[in-house]
Amino acid sequence: MTDDKLREECGVLGIYSPGNELIAPMMGFGLVALQHRGQESAGIATSSNGSMNYYKDMGLVQDVFNNKILERLQGDVSIGHVRYSTTGESYVSNAQPLVVNYKGGSIALAHNGNLVNAGEIRSRLEDEGSIFQTSIDSEVIANLIARKYSKGFKQAITETISEIHGAFALTIICEDKLIGVRDANGLRPLCLGKIDNGYVLASESCALDVVGAEFIRDIEKGEMVIIDDEGVESIIYDNTKRKAHCIFEYVYFARPDSKIDGESVYITRRDAGRVLAEEYKIDADIVIAVPDSGIDAAIGYAEASGIPYGVGLIKNKYIGRTFIKPDQKSREIAVRLKLNPLKENIKDKRVIMIDDSIVRGTTSKKIVEALRNAGAKEVHVLVSSPPVVHSCYFGIDTPERKELVGAVKTVDEICEMIGADSLGYISVEGLMHSIHKKPSELCVACFNGDYPIEVPKTASKFMFEANKAVEIKNT
Numbered sequence: 001m002t003d004d005k006l007r008e009e010c011g012v013l014g015i016y017s018p019g020n021e022l023i024a025p026m027m028g029f030g031l032v033a034l035q036h037r038g039q040e041s042a043g044i045a046t047s048s049n050g051s052m053n054y055y056k057d058m059g060l061v062q063d064v065f066n067n068k069i070l071e072r073l074q075g076d077v078s079i080g081h082v083r084y085s086t087t088g089e090s091y092v093s094n095a096q097p098l099v100v101n102y103k104g105g106s107i108a109l110a111h112n113g114n115l116v117n118a119g120e121i122r123s124r125l126e127d128e129g130s131i132f133q134t135s136i137d138s139e140v141i142a143n144l145i146a147r148k149y150s151k152g153f154k155q156a157i158t159e160t161i162s163e164i165h166g167a168f169a170l171t172i173i174c175e176d177k178l179i180g181v182r183d184a185n186g187l188r189p190l191c192l193g194k195i196d197n198g199y200v201l202a203s204e205s206c207a208l209d210v211v212g213a214e215f216i217r218d219i220e221k222g223e224m225v226i227i228d229d230e231g232v233e234s235i236i237y238d239n240t241k242r243k244a245h246c247i248f249e250y251v252y253f254a255r256p257d258s259k260i261d262g263e264s265v266y267i268t269r270r271d272a273g274r275v276l277a278e279e280y281k282i283d284a285d286i287v288i289a290v291p292d293s294g295i296d297a298a299i300g301y302a303e304a305s306g307i308p309y310g311v312g313l314i315k316n317k318y319i320g321r322t323f324i325k326p327d328q329k330s331r332e333i334a335v336r337l338k339l340n341p342l343k344e345n346i347k348d349k350r351v352i353m354i355d356d357s358i359v360r361g362t363t364s365k366k367i368v369e370a371l372r373n374a375g376a377k378e379v380h381v382l383v384s385s386p387p388v389v390h391s392c393y394f395g396i397d398t399p400e401r402k403e404l405v406g407a408v409k410t411v412d413e414i415c416e417m418i419g420a421d422s423l424g425y426i427s428v429e430g431l432m433h434s435i436h437k438k439p440s441e442l443c444v445a446c447f448n449g450d451y452p453i454e455v456p457k458t459a460s461k462f463m464f465e466a467n468k469a470v471e472i473k474n475t
Contacts, residue, residue: 010096011037012110012190013080013207014171016178016227017198024070026211027080031061033210034203036255037112038084041095045108046075047173052106056081056095077178079171081110094136097171102146107174109145111138112203113167113188114394116455121163141170157181157224158237165453167246167394169219171201178227184237185244185452186221187394187443189260192232199227204258218261244443244452246394250435251385252293252356263436266296271434272384272426273300273354280424281305282352282380286345288312290355290367297384298354307352310345313367335366347375357385358414361405365418372419381420386428387411390449 011034017023027044042064043056053073057064061082081096097110115121118137125143126132132139141164148156153174161168167187172179180201182190193200193213200213208215219225222238246253249260256266276297287309289298302309316338351371358364368379387406401407405414415423428447432439445451 010081010083010110010112011035011203011207012112012169012171012201013203014078014110014173014178014180014201014227015195015198015211016077016200017195018076018229020076020197021074023075023078024073027073027078028061028065028070030200030202030207030211031080031082033207033255034082035061037203037253038082041083041092042081043095043097043110044070044073044078044080045097045099045110045173046073046078047106047108047176048075048077050105050176051075052099052108052173054097054099054108056092056097058092058095077173077176079108079110079173079178094134096136096138097173098134098136098138098142100139100142100146102149104149105175107142107145107149107172109138109142109173110171111136111141112169112190113183115140115164115166115168116393116453117165137166140164141168145172145174153177153179154226154235158235161224161237167453169203176228179224180219180227181224182219182221184222184241185443186261187244187246187452189245189249189254190219191259192216192219192225199232201225201227204254204260206255206258209257215259242452243441245437245441247431247435247442247444248357248385248446251431256296261437268435269293269296269356269384270300270303271436272431273297273302274304275430275434276354276382276384276424276426277301277304279427279430280382280422282382282422284350284352284378284380286310286312286349287352287354288345290339290353291315293356294354294384297356301352301354301382311342312345312351312353312371313339314342315339335363336370339367339370341370341374341376343374346371348377349375350378350380351376352380352382354382354384356383357388358383358405358418359388360403361409361414361418364420368419378421379419380422381415381418381424383423383425385431386425386444386447387414388446390446392446393451393455394443394453 013030041058042061045054055069079097097108099108115137118140122140144160145156148159168183169188169190170181191205193208193215195213205215224235226233245261250268254260254265258265287298287302287307289295371379388404389407391401443452
């Protein structure tokens with residue numbers, strides 16, 4: 001991870017629209033709307049009359065697909081995926097959707113999330129003779145469904161999802177039906193929309209807007225929906241687990257124009273800034289944001305405090321991640337390349353800088369230093385999430401706990417480390433208030449270690465690479 005942010009690993013999309021000749025372009029546009037959730041690979045699978053076609057490759061959606069490829073991906077039902085890897089390394093073989101052939105046909109599956117017992121299940125399946133082609137936990141899900149398919153697809157899927165543990169939002173094609181599944185805690189998001197001749201499933205509602213679908217509702221925790229010519233069938237497969245929606249969807253991951261589980265992401269971030277203004281009253285001249293995810297909270301802080309909001313950091317939107325070498329000097333240059341102070345708004349000002357999170361602290365240190373070099377008299381840093389002190393095992397790319405600055409340093413020590421005049425984090429209670437949900441409805445394990453699912457001691461983000469063959473391609 002070359003920058004100092006948590007990363008989500010993917011977004012999923014599904015469209016059921018028989019006879020729609022534009023289904024492939026719609027998938028492409030919808031995946032672009034979800035591009036912020038993953039930039040490493042993209043893929044689309046389509047099916048019609050039992051015939052499955054798919055294409056996936058490394059890169060952004062607009063680089064992976066062109067009109068010629070999309071013309072070959074016609075069908076009545078389609079699923080798509082954009083990926084940032086947490087479980088399984090970044091190879092094209094690990095791109096999704098996964099398409100698995102079995103005796104009765106083909107299954108396509110796209111997965112957002114992370115399983116905590118995938119290694120255990122995979123080891124058992126390999127002992128029983130199964131052969132795996134990827135190093136991702138999603139293949140464990142597809143393999144289980146295929147093995148159980150003789151029982152019928154409903155039974156196969158429900159038995160599979162009762163066996164796996166962790167976070168998952170799934171879109172699946174089988175028997176020309178579109179199926180969506182959300183884990184029993186609702187950790188990863190999934191919503192349903194309506195188009196003229198069918199339905200859409202998406203990780204975020206912003207993708208529904210792009211493809212012209214009307215938002216219907218969020219898929220519930222522990223729910224499976226089956227979409228075909230007869231409409232939408234809902235099956236609650238597990239109603240025993242508590243709600244535990246990922247709080248970082250609101251803090252950072254989701255687009256501000258999305259609604260997640262009934263709440264506007266923009267409003268929650270703006271309100272977090274307002275809570276910060278109540279919790280930290282600072283005498284300053286200007287409020288600025290670390291773009292883009294800190295902007296909404298900075299606007300909220302400015303509105304509540306009466307201190308004017310201004311642009312203080314200019315973001316280079318065209319910087320990529322792949323060419324930055326993972327050494328400290330290159331990372332320092334990357335920070336300056338990505339964010340540059342607007343000196344006219346900073347010089348001789350007492351600055352409040354709002355960011356959504358501090359993970360390692362290295363980027364914050366460089367930004368504060370850059371603001372001082374631009375002439376800032378004071379730099380006060382406020383963060384619209386509490387300190388991240390525990391790693392996530394449910395589909396978020398967090399460093400090991402020893403690398404989380406919030407876990408190894410006090411707030412005063414972090415303030416000194418990043419060179420700020422003051423540092424303040426929103427309280428857990430304040431963040432909950434801004435999201436307008438009860439603490440029991442959210443997963444805040446990254447803040448307090450209270451995981452909604454038991455995490456095995458062997459749980460890891462990269463479970464399957466050791467002693468495995470690696471494909472070498474002629475480039």
